[in-house]
Amino acid sequence: MPDGSVAQGALALAIYAGVGVQADVTLEKGGVPTLTAGSVRAEGVAAVYSGLARLSADKASALLGGEDAAGQAEVQQMLSWRNQTLEPLLDDRLGALHDLLATRTWLCGAGPTVADFAVYATVHPAIGGLTAPQRVQWPNVLRWFDLCQHALDTTAVLPRTPIAKPPLALPSAAELAPAKKDAKKDGGKDAKKDGGKDGGKDAKKDGGKDAKEDGGKDAKKGKKDGGEAKGEAKGEAKGEAKGEGAAGGEGKKEKKKEKKEKAPKEPAAKAEPVVSMLDIRVGTITEVGPHPDADALYLETIDFGPEIGAKKVISGLRKFVPEDQMLQRKVCVVLNLKPAKMRGITSYGLVLCASDASHEKVDPIVPPAGAVDGERVLFEGFDGEPEAEINETKKKIFATVSDEFKTGDDGVPTYRGVKFMTSAGHVTSTIPQAIVK
Numbered sequence: 296m297p298d299g300s301v302a303q304g305a306l307a308l309a310i311y312a313g314v315g316v317q318a319d320v321t322l323e324k325g326g327v328p329t330l331t332a333g334s335v336r337a338e339g340v341a342a343v344y345s346g347l348a349r350l351s352a353d354k355a356s357a358l359l360g361g362e363d364a365a366g367q368a369e370v371q372q373m374l375s376w377r378n379q380t381l382e383p384l385l386d387d388r389l390g391a392l393h394d395l396l397a398t399r400t401w402l403c404g405a406g407p408t409v410a411d412f413a414v415y416a417t418v419h420p421a422i423g424g425l426t427a428p429q430r431v432q433w434p435n436v437l438r439w440f441d442l443c444q445h446a447l448d449t450t451a452v453l454p455r456t457p458i459a460k461p462p463l464a465l466p467s468a469a470e471l472a473p474a475k476k477d478a479k480k481d482g483g484k485d486a487k488k489d490g491g492k493d494g495g496k497d498a499k500k501d502g503g504k505d506a507k508e509d510g511g512k513d514a515k516k517g518k519k520d521g522g523e524a525k526g527e528a529k530g531e532a533k534g535e536a537k538g539e540g541a542a543g544g545e546g547k548k549e550k551k552k553e554k555k556e557k558a559p560k561e562p563a564a565k566a567e568p569v570v571s572m573l574d575i576r577v578g579t580i581t582e583v584g585p586h587p588d589a590d591a592l593y594l595e596t597i598d599f600g601p602e603i604g605a606k607k608v609i610s611g612l613r614k615f616v617p618e619d620q621m622l623q624r625k626v627c628v629v630l631n632l633k634p635a636k637m638r639g640i641t642s643y644g645l646v647l648c649a650s651d652a653s654h655e656k657v658d659p660i661v662p663p664a665g666a667v668d669g670e671r672v673l674f675e676g677f678d679g680e681p682e683a684e685i686n687e688t689k690k691k692i693f694a695t696v697s698d699e700f701k702t703g704d705d706g707v708p709t710y711r712g713v714k715f716m717t718s719a720g721h722v723t724s725t726i727p728q729a730i731v732k
Contacts, residue, residue, distance in 0.1 A: 299590065300453060304416020305343055307452040308409065312351035312358060339655045341374040344409040358409050369403045373410035378654035379732050380694075381417050383592050383611025383637060389418065389433050390688025396435035400442070407447055415443040416453065420589075423456045424638070430459075568695040570710045571679035574631035575647070575672040577662045577717060581605065583621040585613060588638040593621060597628060597644065600669030606630070609642035615657040625662045627672055627715065627722060632693060633686045645693075649702055649729035658725045660708050665719030672722065674713045700731035 329338050337346040348358035360366035380391055392414070395402070402410045422440055430437060441458040444451075578597040586592035591611050598605045608628060612621065628644040635642055650657045662672075671681075685692050702708050706727045708715045715722035724731070 300416045300419045301340060301413075303452050304412050304419070304448075305347060307416070307448040307450070308344060308347050308358075308412040310450055310452065311412075311447055312348060312354050314347060314350040339653050340378065340413055341371065341653060344374070344413050345371075348409045357406055360403060360408055366404055370408045370410050373402050373408075374413055375652070375654070377410065377414050377417060379650070379730065381414065382654075383589075383609060388635075389421065389429075389436055391691075391694065392418065393433040393435045393688075396439050400439070402439075407443075411443055412447060415440065415447065419453050419456070421638075568690075568692040569677055569679065570674050570696050570699075570713075571677040572682045572685070572692050573629055573696060574681035575627055575715075576603065576630050577666045577668055577670050577672065578606075578626055578628050578644075579668050580621055580624050580626060583618055585618075586638060586640065592637065593618070594640065595621065595646075597626065597646075598668055599628075599630070600667065603630070603669050606643040607641065608644040608646060609637050609640060610646045610648075610659075612646075612648070612657065612659070616659070624659065625664070625666060625668075626659045627662055629693065631681050631683065631685055633684055647700075647708075647731055649706075649708065649724040649726040649731050651726055651729055656726055656729075660715070660722050660724045660731060662717055662722050663719040666717040667719075670718055673716050674710055675716065676713060677710075697732050702727055702729045702731065704728065 329336065329343065337343050345359065349355050351358065356362060360368070360370035381388055401407050402414060418436070418440065422437070425433070437458050440456070444453070444455060576599055578599045580595050581598050582596035583593055586594045586609060591613050593610045593612050595608045595610060596605050597608050606628075627647045629647065630644050632645055646659050648657050648659045682692065687693050696710070699711050700708060702724050704727050706724045706729075708722050708724055708731050
């Protein structure tokens with residue numbers, strides 16, 4: 296078994312599936328994994344990982360998605376997603392994995408599959424180098440990654456990466472106790488309400504009765520008591536009026552509250568992601584060499600003419616295109632994606648490439664020879680201005696738009712059937728019936 300996280304992941308899968316002695320996985324020139332097991336030979340990540348799973352005596356079905364055809368298709372789709380999204384593994388691509396894992400324990404279904412092994416091996420080199428803010432930003436990835444390294448890679452074929460877990464903060468006894476009512480506040484309110492109301496009734500009734508009886512016996516005393524009764528009645532009338540005023544105040548408060556509770560405003564509709572939001576430019580690769588810390592990546596300098604200048608771009612093409620075929624090559628590059636670091640070096644663009652379904656053939660799409668460096672690739676019927684900068688981890692504009700990039704039998708890239716056009720004609724590719732990313 297050679298070095299390399301993808302090959303090491305295949306070994307971890309072989310051990311987990313119990314087929315370690317039956318198969319041999321090697322890396323061909325350019326880093327493409329190859330499986331040899333008896334007369335069976337498979338090439339490419341998806342084919343190798345699936346082939347290893349099929350050799351398992353007791354775990355083949357579960358690792359490949361179960362007996363249901365839909366489950367098996369989901370696993371294969373996830374392997375294709377891994378090829379398209381995580382190669383090259385730019386840092387912001389982990390955001391897509393984070394979103395995917397928001398509601399999942401495993402990538403497909405209720406248990407681990409070959410997709411978990413393949414993606415785990417792919418992201419392993421990047422996880423150890425995450426900064427503290429990135430670890431806070433992508434907790435779903437870290438939670439799933441830690442599960443994989445302990446539940447799937449049981450012999451630690453891929454080195455363990457420490458994942459710090461947040462401290463367990465239990466609520467205090469006071470926080471768990473039921474809330475108590477404010478007896479003084481509620482009692483005072485009830486006493487004032489009931490006392491004022493009932494006391495007024497009783498004082499009025501009894502005061503009037505006593506004044507009448509006493510007035511018949513002693514006029515002088517009756518005058519005195521009548522005066523007291525009059526004072527009491529006046530006080531009660533004032534008290535009742537005050538009580539009614541308070542009730543009216545409560546009614547006003549309720550009315551005011553109802554007035555404030557207006558129907559919430561409907562959120563503004565988000566603009567549909569379309570190709571005009573992407574700033575795709577023609578450029579020429581003037582320098583190219585291997586990334587110092589990544590076997591699958593090229594570090595390129597691409598010239599976009601005098602108005603834009605040259606930019607550093609990282610591409611995951613070392614397994615697919617020889618270095619001498621990259622130099623002085625014209626390419627189409629998305630320039631308004633947020634710059635992303637890969638192994639300590641920032642990439643300022645994304646080279647668009649055609650890929651077959653198995654991701655075994657990958658090649659940059661080709662602007663016509665007369666296209667001018669720096670000119671924008673246009674699409675008839677989509678005339679809007681590009682976004683200033685696209686944060687792909689939040690907006691998913693490129694992911695949504697590029698899902699509709701494809702080539703036909705003639706190898707011509709299109710978006711919704713519309714060709715990629717330059718001043719010198721349309722863009723082409725060397726791979727028919729391909730996806731373009």
